[in-house]
Amino acid sequence: MKVSKKVCPGILAAVILITLLIWLPELPAQTAAAQSSAQHNDSTGPQWSVQVDRVDPGGVNLEPAFRIAIYENLLHELSTTKRFKEVLRSGDRNASGVPDLLILKTTIEKYTPGSETRRAVTTVSGATKLNVRSQLCTRDGQVILEQVVDGNVRFFGGNLRATHNLARNVANKIKQSTLPQATLPRHEERNEGPAVAAARSLWDSKSRGDRQAGPMALTLRVAQAPNGELD
Amino acid sequence: MNNSPTPSERTPDAHFGIGRTLACLMLSVWFSTVLIAQNPAGAEGSAAGSTMRVTHVLGLEGISNNATGNLSIQQNALQFQKGEGPAVQISIDSIQNIFLGEDNKQVGGTSMAVARTAAPFGGGRVVGLFSHKKYDTLTLEYLDTNGGFHGAIFQLDKGQGQALRDELVAKGAHVTQVEDQPAKQSTPEAENESK
Numbered sequence: 376m377k378v379s380k381k382v383c384p385g386i387l388a389a390v391i392l393i394t395l396l397i398w399l400p401e402l403p404a405q406t407a408a409a410q411s412s413a414q415h416n417d418s419t420g421p422q423w424s425v426q427v428d429r430v431d432p433g434g435v436n437l438e439p440a441f442r443i444a445i446y447e448n449l450l451h452e453l454s455t456t457k458r459f460k461e462v463l464r465s466g467d468r469n470a471s472g473v474p475d476l477l478i479l480k481t482t483i484e485k486y487t488p489g490s491e492t493r494r495a496v497t498t499v500s501g502a503t504k505l506n507v508r509s510q511l512c513t514r515d516g517q518v519i520l521e522q523v524v525d526g527n528v529r530f531f532g533g534n535l536r537a538t539h540n541l542a543r544n545v546a547n548k549i550k551q552s553t554l555p556q557a558t559l560p561r562h563e564e565r566n567e568g569p570a571v572a573a574a575r576s577l578w579d580s581k582s583r584g585d586r587q588a589g590p591m592a593l594t595l596r597v598a599q600a601p602n603g604e605l606d
Numbered sequence: 607m608n609n610s611p612t613p614s615e616r617t618p619d620a621h622f623g624i625g626r627t628l629a630c631l632m633l634s635v636w637f638s639t640v641l642i643a644q645n646p647a648g649a650e651g652s653a654a655g656s657t658m659r660v661t662h663v664l665g666l667e668g669i670s671n672n673a674t675g676n677l678s679i680q681q682n683a684l685q686f687q688k689g690e691g692p693a694v695q696i697s698i699d700s701i702q703n704i705f706l707g708e709d710n711k712q713v714g715g716t717s718m719a720v721a722r723t724a725a726p727f728g729g730g731r732v733v734g735l736f737s738h739k740k741y742d743t744l745t746l747e748y749l750d751t752n753g754g755f756h757g758a759i760f761q762l763d764k765g766q767g768q769a770l771r772d773e774l775v776a777k778g779a780h781v782t783q784v785e786d787q788p789a790k791q792s793t794p795e796a797e798n799e800s801k
Contacts, residue, residue, distance in 0.1 A: 429755060439705035440663075440745045443757030447665050464754030495712050495722065495734030531719055533711055535663065535759070 422557035424461035424473045425453060425511070431482040438488075444535050445481065445507070448542030453479070456550045475557035477519070480510045481545070484523065489534055502529040503537040509545050511554070519555055522548050658766055662686055663743070665758030666694050677760060679773060684746075686760075696758070700748045701779040706767045707743040742767030 427449050430442045446465075454462045459477075463470050470476060485506035493501025504527045511520040526541020528534065657678040664671045666686055675688035680695070687693040712719065714737060722730030722737075742762045750756060762770065775781055 438707055439703075439747075440707050440743050440759050443745050443747065443759060444664060446755075447757055464750070464752075464756065466749065467752050467754040469752055491711050492734065492738045495719070495738075496731045498731075531716070534709065 423459055423475050423477050423554060424463060425459045425477045425479055426463040426467065426470050427453065427465060428478055428480045429465045431480065433483045435483045435486045437483050437486050440535065441486070441505070441538055444538035445505075445541060448539050449479065449481065449545060452542040452546035453549070456546050458550050476514060477554075478512045478514070480512060482508045482510075484508050489528065489537075491533055494528075494530060498530070502527055503534045505537050505541050507541060507545070509548075511549065520549065520552055524548060658762060658770065660686075660766075661761040662688070663759035663761055665746075665756060668692070669694055677770070679777060682777065684774065696746065696748050698774060698777045698779050700750070701746055701774065702749060702782070703747040704771050704774060704779060704781050705745040706771055707745065708740065708764075709743055710738045710740045713737050713739050740764050744770060
């Protein structure tokens with residue numbers, strides 16, 4: 376008994392020391408990694424916007440609640456990444472006015488229904504598993520990022536928790552990936568102010584053959600002609 | 607001269623006492639969970655035309671996930687109100703589809719799950735076998751004013767889902783896919799794969 380009383384604090388101290396020795400070198404590395412990740416995100420900037428399309432069940436017999444949960448969780452998780460300027464819903468009419476828009480398409484590839492009760496009773500069975508193909512496309516249908524992502528719930532939580540895990544995994548993969556540069560707005564390319572750019576776009580639309588120029592365009596021409604900038 | 611037993615001498619009796627205490631504790635937990643798991647009387651089919659106590663699983667903007675509140679039909683809108691907070695309304699005309707489902711869940715939440723895990727001799731698993739409750743899920747698809755597609759999921763007491771769906775359909779909600787049998791979520795391990 377005396378031996379164990381002496382040994383126990385020694386073992387405890389050794390365990391604490393070893394744990395500290397293992398963790399301490401990793402902490403600065405983790406901080407540096409987090410900083411570089413943040414810098415990466417800042418440098419790319421939130422230029423693209425994304426529209427989340429409805430979840431395509433493919434040939435899989437998937438519960439409607441799962442489809443909706445995946446869709447809503449994707450919207451939430453993509454918003455929290457701050458990778459995109461805007462996260463739009465499927466069918467949103469505002470999407471037509473967004474210049475650099477990506478469309479996120481999600482197709483279910485595999486689904487294993489689980490049971491929370493079975494998980495609670497057996498621990499090893501009853502897992503809910505989801506496997507989806509996720510594609511980021513441009514408006515013209517060009518796929519710029521494609522990945523297959525899993526989302527499971529094995530121990531604690533309800534079955535719908537798999538959709539939350541899935542959406543988080545999809546968002547993380549998109550966050551870690553490198554997207555192509557979004558096209559800059561024209562006024563930034565020409566180093567012009569937005570007012571001049573607006574006037575230029577009006578003038579361009581007129582010069583493209585839009586002969587039904589209204590009073591506004593006429594006034595603009597009169598006002599801008601002495602400047603010579605638009606001619 | 608001190609006859610009081612040392613801790614090592616007390617072991618058989620102490621173990622017996624601890625065993626009996628644990629057994630009593632497990633029995634009491636088991637009975638309490640069985641009682642909790644029973645549906646409240648009269649819950650089935652009592653939904654129509656009344657306010658229902660439901661759990662908002664996800665989807666409504668401005669309402670946290672898994673929030674419990676009152677769901678009711680107010681004129682031409684489905685209204686969810688959490689406590690004294692502001693109510694969120696969905697116009698019934700904007701509802702594109704309604705789906706019903708069934709599922710069961712373990713009662714007691716996280717604390718109960720931890721207690722089940724910590725229970726010795728696999729007692730937690732036995733408790734888990736009896737401490738589950740069936741409920742209905744109501745999934746709504748609706749559009750916002752910009753045409754954006756939304757979904758919301760509610761968890762209702764068993765039997766209330768069908769009544770609420772009937773009431774919504776009677777008030778003008780669109781249902782493009784009529785399902786006679788509510789879909790069961792907890793189908794055992796039947797793996798689906800797209801070809």
